[in-house]
Amino acid sequence: MPGLLHLRDRTSGGVALLQQQAVKSTFADAALDLLLARRQLDLAELEDRAAVRAHARLTRAGRTLLSLLGAGGYLLTGAGADAHVSEMAANVFAAGAAHAEGTP
Secondary structure, eight states, rough: OOHHHHHHTTTTTTTEEEGGGGHHHHHHHHHHHHHHHHHHHHHHTTHHHHHHHHHHHHHHHHHHHEEEEEEGGGSSSSHHHHHHHHHHHHHHHHHHHHHTOOOO
């Protein structure tokens, strides 16, 4: 929610950033990734590869939303750090899943 508060108070050309078409499109892209990730997580009970794909989508959605925060989205404090830790956890899980399947 801090990201929305950050964008709520910012304007470009006299228009709130949340009303800009490019920002709305970015939110739509992230929302689609989140919906698809949820579906893949439903399938994850069946196979680890679905969980790996779901987390890749979650990572992409997070990175997409971080871009809306400008430079602040890349700081190691706040949302940027959370996204980085999440991505690292996904990489560890993916490596473990690949090892379990015998894939290098």
